Amino acid sequence: xxxxxxxxxxxxxxxxxxxxxxxxxxxxxxxxxxxxxxxxxxxxxxxxxxxxxxxxxxxxxxxxxxxxxxxxxxxxxxxxxxxxxxxxx
Amino acid sequence: xxxxxxxxxxxxxxxxxxxxxxxxxxxxxxxxxxxxxxxxxxxxxxxxxxxxxxxxxxxxxxxxxxxxxxxxxxxxxxxxxxxxxxxxxxxxxxxxxxxxxxxxxxxxxxxxxxxxxxxxxxxxxxxxxxxxxxxxxxxxxxxxxxxxxxxxxxxxxxxxxxxxxxxxxxxxxxxxxxxxxxxxxxxxxxxxxxxxxxxxxxxxxxxxxxxxxxxxxxxxxxxxxxxxxxxxxxxxxxxxxxxxxxxxxxxxxxxxxxxxxxxxxxxxxxxxxxxxxxxxxxxxxxxxxxxxxxxxxxxxxxxxxxxxxxxxxxxxxxxxxxxxxxxxxxxxxxxxxxxxxxxxxxxxxxxxxxxxxxxxxxxxxxxxxxxxxxxxxxxxxxxxxxxxxxxxxxxxxxxxxxxxxxxxxxxxxxxxxx
Numbered sequence: 015x016x017x018x019x020x021x022x023x024x025x026x027x028x029x030x031x032x033x034x035x036x037x038x039x040x041x042x043x044x045x046x047x048x049x050x051x052x053x054x055x056x057x058x059x060x061x062x063x064x065x066x067x068x069x070x071x072x073x074x075x076x077x078x079x080x081x082x083x084x085x086x087x088x089x090x091x092x093x094x095x096x097x098x099x100x101x102x103x
Numbered sequence: 104x105x106x107x108x109x110x111x112x113x114x115x116x117x118x119x120x121x122x123x124x125x126x127x128x129x130x131x132x133x134x135x136x137x138x139x140x141x142x143x144x145x146x147x148x149x150x151x152x153x154x155x156x157x158x159x160x161x162x163x164x165x166x167x168x169x170x171x172x173x174x175x176x177x178x179x180x181x182x183x184x185x186x187x188x189x190x191x192x193x194x195x196x197x198x199x200x201x202x203x204x205x206x207x208x209x210x211x212x213x214x215x216x217x218x219x220x221x222x223x224x225x226x227x228x229x230x231x232x233x234x235x236x237x238x239x240x241x242x243x244x245x246x247x248x249x250x251x252x253x254x255x256x257x258x259x260x261x262x263x264x265x266x267x268x269x270x271x272x273x274x275x276x277x278x279x280x281x282x283x284x285x286x287x288x289x290x291x292x293x294x295x296x297x298x299x300x301x302x303x304x305x306x307x308x309x310x311x312x313x314x315x316x317x318x319x320x321x322x323x324x325x326x327x328x329x330x331x332x333x334x335x336x337x338x339x340x341x342x343x344x345x346x347x348x349x350x351x352x353x354x355x356x357x358x359x360x361x362x363x364x365x366x367x368x369x370x371x372x373x374x375x376x377x378x379x380x381x382x383x384x385x386x387x388x389x390x391x392x393x394x395x396x397x398x399x400x401x402x403x404x405x406x407x408x409x410x411x412x413x414x415x416x417x418x419x420x421x422x423x424x425x426x427x428x429x430x431x432x433x434x435x436x437x438x439x440x441x442x443x444x445x446x447x448x449x450x451x452x453x454x455x456x457x458x459x460x461x462x463x464x465x466x467x468x469x470x471x472x473x474x475x476x477x478x479x480x481x482x483x484x485x486x487x488x489x490x491x492x493x494x495x496x497x498x499x500x501x502x503x504x505x506x507x508x509x510x511x512x513x514x515x516x517x518x519x520x521x
Contacts, residue, residue, distance in 0.1 A: 015412055029414055033404045033519055035358075050504055057516060058356035058447045058503040062345040064407045087359070088407045 016085075019095045022077045034070030036060055037082045037102075064088055068102060104300035107211050126292060127299035132306050135332035136164045138486055139324060141311050141347065142339035143167030145176035145287075145472065146464055148294035149479020150337060150486070151303045157480070158487035161302035164333075166326060168310040168343075172291030175341050178409075178441035179472040180364050180398045182377050182388065184221050184282035185246050188237040191497030191509050192450060193244040198494055199477030200246075200281060206476060212293030215391065218283035221377040222256065224263075224426065226271040230381055234277035241279070249278045260378055263427050271382040271425060282377065284388055290475055313350050314461075321460035337462040337486050342407065342442030344465040351458070356447040356503045357466055358518045361402040363411035363419070363440045367433035369393030378426070385422035387430070394436060397423055401443065403519045411440040443468055445518035448502075450509035453482050453495040462486050463500060468518075 016028035042048040042056055067087045072080050082096040096102055105111065105124040115123055138154060140147045143165045154160045165171070183203055185196030206214050225231045231250070238248035252275045257265050265273055299305055306328070313325040314336070323332040338347055342359045369392050379386040385399040399419030402411050416438060424431045446452060446466030451474065453464050464482045467474060481495040491499070497509055514520055 015414060027414075028412070035517065035519070036405070054504045055354065059354040060345075060356070060358050061349065061354055062358045062405055064346055064359075067405055069405065085404075087405045090406065090408055090412075 016090060018071060018083060018092060020073045020076060021081055021095050021097045022079050023073060026076055030073060030075040031071045032074045034072055037068045037070045126296040127305050130304045132328055132331050137162040138335045139331060139333040140165045140337045140339055143171035143305060144174045144341060145291050145475040146478045147339040148291055148298060149475050150339060150482045151298040152294045153480045153483035154487060155298060155301035155303055157483060160487055164304040164306055166309050166311055167307045170307050171295050171305060172288055175441045175471055176287055176291045178439055179287055180396050181284040181287045181472060183285055183473040184279055186241060186279040187511060188240040189509050189511055190244060192511055193241060193246055195477055195494050197244060197246050199474060202476035210293035210297050212289060212296060214289045214293055215286040218281050219376050220278055220280040221282035222276045222278045223379045224276045224381040225274045226382045227274060231274050238277050247279055247281050249280060251276045251278055259376060262373060262429055287472060316458055319459055321458055335460045335486055337464060337482060339464045341444045341467060341471060344444045358405055358445050359407055360443050360445045360519055361406035361408060361411055361440050362443050363416055363438060364398035365438040366394040366396050366436050368436050380422050380426045383422040385419055387423060395433060401519050407442055409440050409442055447516045447518060448508040448510045449512055449514060451498050452500050453485060453498045454491060454500040
């Protein structure tokens with residue numbers, strides 16, 4: 015069982031959350047010519063890192079907010095959590 | 104190579120079975136090979152076997168970080184099927200079914216292929232319609248498919264829950280009678296033994312740490328046991344694909360996720376098919392030892408840990424108990440996990456890459472084991488001929504940018520949703 019520290023609600027079990035994937039993926043900017051490669055990278059291509067991975071989760075059975083979680087994909091250890099709009103240093 | 108037969112069994116009985124030949128050698132890596140296959144799993148071993156057998160390329164090494172057959176080929180639920188709707192998947196898998204039927208004789212190794220049939224249960228009229236469509240597509244591709252109504256399903260699996268007042272009543276199902284199971288470890292060992300006997304070097308405990316690429320062409324690999332030159336290199340590493348891709352500065356339409364399976368204590372024969380629950384993701388069969396072999400959803404987040412978490416197991420087994428209530432009486436014997444190379448459309452990639460002489464085999468999602476022979480056969484062809492075979496032409500790496508996806512389930516790019 016993972017325990018995720020929701021920045022809005024505090025420590026809760028993984029059962030309350032749903033996963034949203036790699037948080038480092040950025041949608042190409044609007045009002046700008048977007049190449050096929052940029053769309054490819056946004057829609058399909060993933061680094062899928064082994065080790066520290068910044069990812070989106072939604073506290074679906076809690077505050078329903080999207081949050082960012084920094085988690086190790088090899089050990090499942092969770093280091094830090096952030097609000098969705100927080101910049102991650 | 105010593106042939107496995109009843110005569111040799113009797114002969115070796117006189118010497119207490121102490122004089123059997125080793126099934127494969129433990130060679131030191133040579134300086135150079137014609138082909139290096141990275142990954143000593145089912146697909147890598149099968150690729151080396153078919154390179155030697157079909158293309159007479161025997162100066163081949165298999166480089167394995169751990170031990171052969173220790174990854175997903177030893178961790179799956181042994182299901183073999185070709186019940187796909189799309190042509191690419193159907194024709195590829197049905198080609199594989201032929202190889203499965205001949206495998207024990209071909210490898211002189213009993214892989215215990217058991218074509219016991221698979222039944223996908225339907226729990227609504229809409230699902231029956233969808234199965235009728237899939238069954239028709241399968242039959243057009245020469246794959247056997249039978250649409251069963253509720254009574255017919257009841258006759259085959261009377262232990263399933265056929266009561267009226269359940270959340271997901273059984274309306275019927277789609278059966279592929281020629282589908283089945285095989286002994287997974289034997290598949291790896293059988294391919295390894297034959298490949299070794301034809302001159303392939305199986306090099307274990309050897310981790311790939313980098314690649315030598317010059318002028319867009321592969322020159323060799325760097326490993327924990329030294330540099331190895333190679334004219335061609337094939338990557339066949341399932342859940343570790345992204346780790347190697349990073350060393351090549353490639354990002355792939357693949358995410359690595361964790362999938363669990365489990366077996367119950369052994370019980371007397373009760374289920375002689377593979378059965379899947381249609382209102383979620385759960386499948387079950389009974390092994391020859393009597394254990395109920397079960398699996399279902401991914402754990403649902405990127406992971407390289409080869410072990411799972413309990414919430415997913417509980418969720419999966421809840422579906423199992425809804426389908427076959429007697430399962431709740433069984434004790435759990437073992438659970439385990441493996442890491443899956445989940446592609447963005449649910450279909451695999453067997454293709455050349457932008458680097459000359461470098462070939463990629465990945466993206467097997469939930470279905471890598473059954474694909475073992477067809478994957479090895481087509482990957483060997485792709486490497487030997489430096490062009491894809493028509494069977495794996497659809498499994499191209501650029502289909503994501505060109506829009507030619509093979510989205511069997513229509514799930515989109517959220518690989519963890521099933």
